[in-house]
Each structure stands twice: as structure tokens, then as C-alpha cells.
Amino acid sequence: MENKRRVIKLLLIIGSSLFIQACSSVGYYWEKIQGHTELLNKQQPIQVVIDNPLTNPDVKTLLINAQQARNFASKVLLLPDNGSYRNYVDVGRDYVVWTVVATPPYSIQPEEWCFLIVGCLSYRGYFSEQAAKEFAVTLKDKNMDVYVSGAKAYSTLGWFDDPLLSTMLYKSEAYRVGIIFHELAHQKIYVENDTAFNEAFATSVELEGVKAWFNKTENKQKFKQYLVVKKRDKDFKSLLNVARKELKILYESNKPPQQLQIGKEKIFVNLQASYKHYKKKWNNYTGYDKWMAQGLNNAHLALVATYNNWLPAFSRLFENANGDYKIFYNEVKRLTELDKMQREKKLEELMNTDD
Structure with a gap:
């Protein structure tokens, strides 16, 4: 019943937006x-x-x-x-x-x-x-x-x-x-207009949560397998992030479009070559093959950093809280009270803190 009331409330909100939203936007909300x-x-x-x-x-x-x-x-x-x-x-x-x-x-x-x-x-x-x-x-x-x-x-x-x-x-x-x-x-915590912050926070909770879950169930073997998978996933994302950074530097070079296109194609060719090298390290693991065979472009790499960029900062915040979730969430909430520039500055400081 409560869900139905919320649907009605949401419909009223969207209905009130008809005067300011384009028809395509209204159709999107309706979908x-x-x-x-x-x-x-x-x-x-x-x-x-x-x-x-x-x-x-x-x-x-x-x-x-x-x-x-x-x-x-x-x-x-x-x-x-x-x-x-x-x-x-x-x-x-x-x-x-x-x-x-x-x-x-x-x-x-x-x-x-x-x-x-x-x-x-x-x-x-x-x-x-x-x-x-x-x-x-x-x-x-x-x-x-x-x-x-x-x-x-x-x-x-x-x-x-x-x-x-x-x-x-x-x-x-x-x-x-x-x-x-x-x-x-x-x-639990969500900040409007800051996808990188939201995803890094949720990913940090996920990682710490899985660790706590397997500690509780005392299934050390499954946790070890999980760490192997996460390490491989981290390596793969790092590989993509290298290409992403190279593209960013290229696009900021102010070269003419023709040279940008040549440079872009070269970076994606090099990415495929690097991937083959990584596969050898992963004992020819094929789990990423289908994704890599899509015909990659900028959009495939655009959000690579979104889930991971601030992850070390949240890991440090959790360590500083000595694994106390209440303290951790309170510290995260303090970050949400800052404007985006101040918040990112604080996250940078956390990432650069020496052990």
C-alpha cells in the first residue's frame, strides 16, 4: 500500500513538471x-x-x-x-x-x-x-x-x-x-549530482560488507576466491583507466580532428594489445573477451573511474573509524555537507594520507 502511495506521489510530481519539461522528458519518466x-x-x-x-x-x-x-x-x-x-x-x-x-x-x-x-x-x-x-x-x-x-x-x-x-x-x-x-x-547515503562519490561509497560498503560476511560465515576459501576475482577486476579496470587517461591527454592537446582520430585509434589498438598481455597473467581467463570485442569507444571508458576513483579515500575513512560502521557513516555524512569542490579536496587528502 505504501509503495502505491509513493507511485501516486511520484506521478503528481511528474505531472507538475509538465509545464517545464519537454515531452520527451515526460515520456522518459513515464517509462x-x-x-x-x-x-x-x-x-x-x-x-x-x-x-x-x-x-x-x-x-x-x-x-x-x-x-x-x-x-x-x-x-x-x-x-x-x-x-x-x-x-x-x-x-x-x-x-x-x-x-x-x-x-x-x-x-x-x-x-x-x-x-x-x-x-x-x-x-x-x-x-x-x-x-x-x-x-x-x-x-x-x-x-x-x-x-x-x-x-x-x-x-x-x-x-x-x-x-x-x-x-x-x-x-x-x-x-x-x-x-x-x-x-x-x-x-543510506546519496548526494545529488555526484555519481563518483556515490558509487565509490557504495562500492566501499560492498567490499567491507563482503569481507565481514565471510568472516562471520568462516568460509575463508570463498573469501580468498573473491579476493582473486576482485584483484583481476581491479587490474582490468586499471588497464582501461590507462587508456582513458591517454585519451584525456590526447583530447586536451588541441590537435586538429584528423590527428585526434589517428591518436584515438592508436590508443584503442594499444589497449587490445595490453589486454592480451594481461590475459597471460590471468592464465588466459576469458571473462572479459566479449566486452573487449564490442568495438570500443570513448563511452566504454567514460565511467571506468566512476566506481573506483575515490575508493581508496573511503577505505582510509573506514580504517580511521577502526571498522566501526556508525563512525564511518557519520564521517561520510560530514563529507556530504560540503560543496563538491570541498568534498573532492577532502577525498584527495584522505587518499594522500601516509600510513
Whole structure:
């Protein structure tokens, strides 16, 4: 019932914006409301799904684990104790939403779109893959570099009780519990118009949460496997970030477009060569092959730093709090009270603090 009241409230907000928003923007908001409402109408309490004899035994096992992680998130990690991730929805597809990222042809800076409630973001999300691809075409027609990707989860930032989705039931226990911690962290603390801050904070909570989870369950082997995967993922993102920085330097050189294009193509060729070198270090791990074979452009690299740039600063903040989540969150909230320039200065100071 509460979710329905919130839908009505959101409809009123959007309705009041008709006088100031373009029709395309209103259509975009409507697509969001329809998509989320459809999920809400399908949801069932997790315990009901678990108790249903027709539920697939493997799904039942994953749901029990997710239910335990949800309780752990509130009791141990001090994340919001609300109705989020206590109901379940079988989405019936591999991704719940699709995001569109775009950059100019000779810039690594992503386009931003500003919305009600969440502020400005470096991407646009769609519940319909077709709608995402159609929007991407309009951007390509403007000579933009564009990247469309699927996402397993999303957060309404506490406006609704977000359901646990079938797309979130990763085979890996670490990723399965981690995504719950990550999305709840967005509900705990969120700053409008600062994607880098929000994602680094949520990622830090995810990492520390998974560590605490495996310490509790005393499954050291799974935690070791998780660390290996995270190290490989960190190496891969570092590889992409090198190319991103090279592109940034190139685009700031004020060279003519023809030379910029030549330099751009060379950087992406070198990226592929570097990737082959890294694969040897990873014992020919093929998990990133499909992503690397897409035909990369600026948009693929635009948000590489978003989830990771400030991560060391939050790790330091957690260390300074001696692992006390209450102290940690209070310190993070203090950062949110600063303007963006002051906040980034403080984060830089944290990153540069000697051990």
C-alpha cells in the first residue's frame, strides 16, 4: 500500500513538471514509472517463495542465502532496515535495466542528464532494451560515441521498497550478497549530482560488507576466491583507466580532428594489445573477451573511474573509524555537507594520507 502511495506521489510530481519539461522528458519518466510499477506488481515475499513447493530448489537455496545477507546488512553493516530486498521478483530476462552512456567523439567526459529526485547522472537508464537502443541511435546521429549496457540491479534511493530481483541472484555468493550491500548503501547515503562519490561509497560498503560476511560465515576459501576475482577486476579496470587517461591527454592537446582520430585509434589498438598481455597473467581467463570485442569507444571508458576513483579515500575513512560502521557513516555524512569542490579536496587528502 505504501509503495502505491509513493507511485501516486511520484506521478503528481511528474505531472507538475509538465509545464517545464519537454515531452520527451515526460515520456522518459513515464517509462521509469511503468517499468518499476510492473516489478512491484509481480513481487512476492521472499519467505512465501521459499515455502512454495513449486519453487526451483536452486532458486530456493539462493533466496535463503540472500535473505540471510539482507538481515546481516541491517544488523551488522547498519544499512537501512526497511522493506527493500524482502520481496522477490522473477524478472524473466538477463538484465533489469539498460544504461546509455555517451561522449563527444573527442572527449572522455560523459554527457549528463538531470532528473527529478536523483539530480544529474552520467547515464540514462531504461527498463526497455529497445527504448535504450532507440535513444542511443539519436545520440549516434549527433556524432556521439555511445555505449549501451545491461544492469542487474538499480536503486530507487529509498523512495520505494526495492524488491530482490532474479537478475541479482549471482552464482557467486560474494557478488550475490555484495550487490544487496551496494544497493542498500545508496539508500543510506546519496548526494545529488555526484555519481563518483556515490558509487565509490557504495562500492566501499560492498567490499567491507563482503569481507565481514565471510568472516562471520568462516568460509575463508570463498573469501580468498573473491579476493582473486576482485584483484583481476581491479587490474582490468586499471588497464582501461590507462587508456582513458591517454585519451584525456590526447583530447586536451588541441590537435586538429584528423590527428585526434589517428591518436584515438592508436590508443584503442594499444589497449587490445595490453589486454592480451594481461590475459597471460590471468592464465588466459576469458571473462572479459566479449566486452573487449564490442568495438570500443570513448563511452566504454567514460565511467571506468566512476566506481573506483575515490575508493581508496573511503577505505582510509573506514580504517580511521577502526571498522566501526556508525563512525564511518557519520564521517561520510560530514563529507556530504560540503560543496563538491570541498568534498573532492577532502577525498584527495584522505587518499594522500601516509600510513
